[in-house]
Structures are given as structure tokens and as C-alpha cells.
Amino acid sequence: MTRLAFQDRPQVHPVAATGQGLAGASTFAALAGYLLLVGLSWRLTGKFEFPLDDVYIHMAMAEQIMAGGYGVNAGEFASASSSPLFSLLLLPFAGQPEQIFLPVFWNLLGLIGAAWLWGRVVGDALGRDWLGWTIALVGPVALNLSGLAFTGMEHTLHVWATMAVVRGIQLEARGDAGLWLLAPAVILGPILRFEGLAVSAAAMMFLMFQGRMRLVLVLGLATSVPLILYGMFLTSLGLSALPNSVLAKLGDQPWLRFYRIWAIPGLIGLAWSLVALIRKKRGSKEWGTYAVLAPALFAFSGHYLLGQFGWMNRYEIYALFFLLAMGVVGIGYLGASVRLRASLLLVLLFLGQRYWTDTMQRAVHSPRALSLQQAQMARFAKEYVQAPVAVNDLGYVVWRNPNYVLDLWGLASKEALMARKSDPAPHWAGPLAERTGVELAMIYDNWLPDAVGSDWVKLGDLVLDVPTGVIAQPRVAFYATSPGRVATLNAKLKAFVPTLPSGAHFEFAEGL
Structure with a gap:
């Protein structure tokens, strides 16, 4: 040898x-x-x-x-x-x-x-x-x-x-x-x-x-x-x-x-x-x-x-x-x-x-941004919505969450990944959300510009007031996945928003 x-x-x-x-x-x-x-x-x-x-x-x-x-x-x-x-x-x-x-x-x-x-x-x-x-x-x-x-x-x-x-x-x-x-x-x-x-x-x-x-x-x-x-x-x-x-x-x-x-x-x-x-x-x-x-x-x-x-x-x-x-x-x-x-x-x-x-x-700066964005999304989903939700940045929201989380980016959803990669028609996330019973979607708009369902209603944006660090975007758009869910989700948001820690705020959509 x-x-x-x-x-x-x-x-x-x-x-x-x-x-x-x-x-x-x-x-x-x-x-x-x-x-x-x-x-x-x-x-x-x-x-x-x-x-x-x-x-x-x-x-x-x-x-x-x-x-x-x-x-x-x-x-x-x-x-x-x-x-x-x-x-x-x-x-x-x-x-x-x-x-x-x-x-x-x-x-x-x-x-x-x-x-x-x-x-x-x-x-x-x-x-x-x-x-x-x-x-x-x-x-x-x-x-x-x-x-x-x-x-x-x-x-x-x-x-x-x-x-x-x-x-x-x-x-x-x-x-x-x-x-x-x-x-x-x-x-x-x-x-x-x-x-x-x-x-x-x-x-x-x-x-x-x-x-x-x-x-x-x-x-x-x-x-x-x-x-x-x-x-x-x-x-x-x-x-x-x-x-x-x-x-x-x-x-x-x-x-x-x-x-x-x-x-x-x-x-x-x-x-x-x-x-x-x-x-x-x-x-x-x-x-x-x-x-x-x-x-x-x-x-x-x-x-x-x-x-x-x-x-x-x-x-x-x-x-x-x-x-x-x-x-x-x-x-x-x-x-x-x-x-x-x-x-x-x-x-x-x-x-x-x-x-x-x-x-x-x-x-x-990222841990602070994470605690003010993803952690707050997770808290709203688990403590207030208590129903299936959709996200495009999987992580905090799905941990210790007994309810279904639809990953629109596709890391945890083969169907979503195939849909996103196949040059889909506009509003492609709508049918996925409907099949999985999703009531709320929390997404970066510029990540999935064509994904928003045709009947989704924007509730507003969760906005960071601090440096984002390596967090992808400072704004997360919240959508009700059907007009019939707007009133209920809006009421839950109005209860949730006053509990947001300093460093983040919520901007309600016009008319809400």
C-alpha cells in the first residue's frame, strides 16, 4: 500500500x-x-x-x-x-x-x-x-x-x-x-x-x-x-x-x-x-x-x-x-x-x-426582525386564526402549529412547487388554498405576484419598522381567501394589532 x-x-x-x-x-x-x-x-x-x-x-x-x-x-x-x-x-x-x-x-x-x-x-x-x-x-x-x-x-x-x-x-x-x-x-x-x-x-x-x-x-x-x-x-x-x-x-x-x-x-x-x-x-x-x-x-x-x-x-x-x-x-x-x-x-x-x-x-439585526415578523405571523395564526393558513416563507408559522400550513413556495408542498414552477396561470394559489381549507394567506407580494387567488381580499400589511437584516422583505401582505372570511379575520386583526411589540405595525387595507 x-x-x-x-x-x-x-x-x-x-x-x-x-x-x-x-x-x-x-x-x-x-x-x-x-x-x-x-x-x-x-x-x-x-x-x-x-x-x-x-x-x-x-x-x-x-x-x-x-x-x-x-x-x-x-x-x-x-x-x-x-x-x-x-x-x-x-x-x-x-x-x-x-x-x-x-x-x-x-x-x-x-x-x-x-x-x-x-x-x-x-x-x-x-x-x-x-x-x-x-x-x-x-x-x-x-x-x-x-x-x-x-x-x-x-x-x-x-x-x-x-x-x-x-x-x-x-x-x-x-x-x-x-x-x-x-x-x-x-x-x-x-x-x-x-x-x-x-x-x-x-x-x-x-x-x-x-x-x-x-x-x-x-x-x-x-x-x-x-x-x-x-x-x-x-x-x-x-x-x-x-x-x-x-x-x-x-x-x-x-x-x-x-x-x-x-x-x-x-x-x-x-x-x-x-x-x-x-x-x-x-x-x-x-x-x-x-x-x-x-x-x-x-x-x-x-x-x-x-x-x-x-x-x-x-x-x-x-x-x-x-x-x-x-x-x-x-x-x-x-x-x-x-x-x-x-x-x-x-x-x-x-x-x-x-x-x-x-x-x-x-x-x-435578523433575530429582531424575525421576532417582529415571522414570530408575529405565527402568533396570529396559532392564537387568533386557529385555522389553516398559507405562507410563502415557511418556518416559524408551522412550528408547534396544530393547524394546516400551506407552503406556497413549495418546500413543504409538492403540488405548490409544481404549480409555481410550471409557468402557471394567474391566481394559481386560489384552488390550492380552497382544497386545503386555507382561510388566511400571509405572503410577500413581490415573491408571488401572480399567485393571489381571484377572490382573495387584501386585509393589510404587517410592516417592519426596524432593519430587516437577512429577512427577505419588510412587508407581509395578509389576505382573506374569500370575501366571506373578511369580517371575521378583520375582527381578529383588530384584536391582534394592539398586541404587536414595538418595531412592527399593521397597515389595514383601505376600507377596512
Whole structure:
């Protein structure tokens, strides 16, 4: 069995004694960044709240799974979660207020695990001088790990799995046992996020370079089986093999965006690395560097070509972690020169400036906006309407709601997704609402301009008076789905509106 060997590189740092110290520093920095974001948002909001209501979709899914279903509404199957695994991790306390602490727990665990592994990778490759310590401290914060944990979603666990792949590759590359970490992470990553397939494939590419084809075949099978079984499970429920949430985002994916250009240098670097692997002497330092660089560029380019971006900068972070952490491994292979380490630090500082500027300008305001918009919509639906409602931004409204919630965007409704994607006729949401008994629709008008039913009557708009953060729109339009429901809903609104907290108000439609 052929392995790469780090023993060939100059041992300029007392590596073994420094890894855990740098790992602790990385973890401390990431936790400090997370606590800063939570503290700032808590001060603005007056309580703890997530910046995205997508978390509540996962918790609603867990609630229905515990009840023997699969979806967000009782008796209706739906694949509203884009993660096969994350909703299962939220099963304890499903349907209870305490469930809200589970996303916090899993994200803190993912943050600690990912940051610790970053520090271990840096410590083993770059050493303990001021550059090594600075890269260990700056890396997780600059790459938005604190911001990922702040969202409460599955992305932080995905980064942890990604860093476990990198650490496993680093150990294997120098001849140590790393499969105990590498193999589970290769399998787990795609179950957390489908994008994890890119990192898993990259890890198998590295193992191919080592000549370990039998292991590659075993890992490929072990990685594929859970995803195939999940797809079979969905189809057995009458759903698509891919979750609706994935299909909806794929259909809405803007392919011609500036950030796609970054895939070009990645692909060029990948091609260069593959050529170098052919030309360089196997086992040399240069060959080893390209053997870790090529898989990193493969995963990075794949995401920038096909992946998503935005919504609190959470989608691309795993690819950046993989690219830069593998870069750390490669720099260590070349001897960890000051020039290479300083260049890496500059890249991290550039990315950190970008991510933290956006986070401080927008993301810290999102929990307050969420508590004044989605939380108030949910309160009105559950405490006042107490009947089926329709929304286009699924989340808070469906969590712990015993009544039916129609998702007009289609994450939790195959019928709505198909209708929205099929160039529908005007007023297409009307028949859907009628069939499901929906009495009230709360939607962003500019998201679904042609969806409003022909006999719907606008009651008014819930309006934010504070910065929206990453919340999509400051105004939510309220509609009665038939003229006969206007009087009843208007009376309930008049009772509800005086209870709105400061920071939001309701503008009644003319004549009401």
C-alpha cells in the first residue's frame, strides 16, 4: 500500500507539542465570535432568537416524525428539509418549547469540533510561531464559523465533518492512522448536506492518488448507500427522490452570477495539479503538495460552479474551509515558509473582512426582525386564526402549529412547487388554498405576484419598522381567501394589532 509521507519535509517546528495548544486557541476564538453575535442580537431583540426561521422547518419536521409522519403537516408527507439527518437530531423535546435549545447544542458542538480540528491541522503543519498562532486564531472566525453556528442550521456540523476529512487526509499523508476520522466523515458529510458529496469525492480522489482503489470502492459504496436509501424512502412516500427544498432551490438557482467566475481559476489550478501529478516524481514534496491541492480545488470548483451562495453566507463555507485547510496541509508539506504562511493569513483576513462586514451590518439585526415578523405571523395564526393558513416563507408559522400550513413556495408542498414552477396561470394559489381549507394567506407580494387567488381580499400589511437584516422583505401582505372570511379575520386583526411589540405595525387595507 503506497502512502504519501510527510517525513520528507524539513522538521522546522516541534509539531507534536503544539497542536493541542493551537486547537484550543482556535476553539476559543470561534466561541468568542459566536457569543459576540448572540450577545449583540440579544441586546437588540431583548431575548434569544435565531436569525433565520429555517431552523423552525427542521423542528417542525422533527415534530411530525415523532408523531409517525414525515413533513410539517399531520397526515401529509413532505420533504421540507434539505438535510436528511438534521431533523432527526432534533427529535428530543419535539413539539415542546425546549426543542429550541437543540439547534443551539448541535451548532456549538459543530463549532467546537470544527475549530478544534482547524487548530490541529494548523498546529501540525505550520508550527507555533506568531504566524502559526495567528492563523489558528483567525481562521475559524474569518471563515464565518461563528456566523454559521449563529444560524442554528446544519451547516456547522457539515463544516465539522469537512474538517474531519482534512485532518484524516493530513494524518494519512504523513503515514499516520487517519482512516478512523476520515472514513466516518466521508460518509457523514453528504447525509448532513448533499454538497458534502464534493468533499467525499475529493477525499476519494486523494486515496486514489495513494493507490488505494479498494478502499475508494468501499467508501464510495458506503457513502452512496445512505443517500440511495433516503431517496427510496422519499419515493415510497410518493415524493421525489430529492427533497422538495433541494428541488425548489435548484430551480431558483441563478446560474449566471459573478461568483461563478471563481470556478475558473479553481478549474485551471485543478488541471495544472493533475498534469503536475503525472510529471512529478511520485512521493516527492512537489508531488505530495499537488496530491492534496487537486482534491481541494476539485471540491472548491464544484461548489462555485453548481452550489448556492448567500442567505447569511452559509452555503459556500464548507468549500472554503476544505480549500484553505487543505492548503495548510500543502504548505506544511513544502516546509511552511514565512512567505506561504503570510499569504494564507492575508487571504483569511480578506475573507474575514468580507464576512464580518456583512454579518455586523445585516445578520445581527435578523433575530429582531424575525421576532417582529415571522414570530408575529405565527402568533396570529396559532392564537387568533386557529385555522389553516398559507405562507410563502415557511418556518416559524408551522412550528408547534396544530393547524394546516400551506407552503406556497413549495418546500413543504409538492403540488405548490409544481404549480409555481410550471409557468402557471394567474391566481394559481386560489384552488390550492380552497382544497386545503386555507382561510388566511400571509405572503410577500413581490415573491408571488401572480399567485393571489381571484377572490382573495387584501386585509393589510404587517410592516417592519426596524432593519430587516437577512429577512427577505419588510412587508407581509395578509389576505382573506374569500370575501366571506373578511369580517371575521378583520375582527381578529383588530384584536391582534394592539398586541404587536414595538418595531412592527399593521397597515389595514383601505376600507377596512
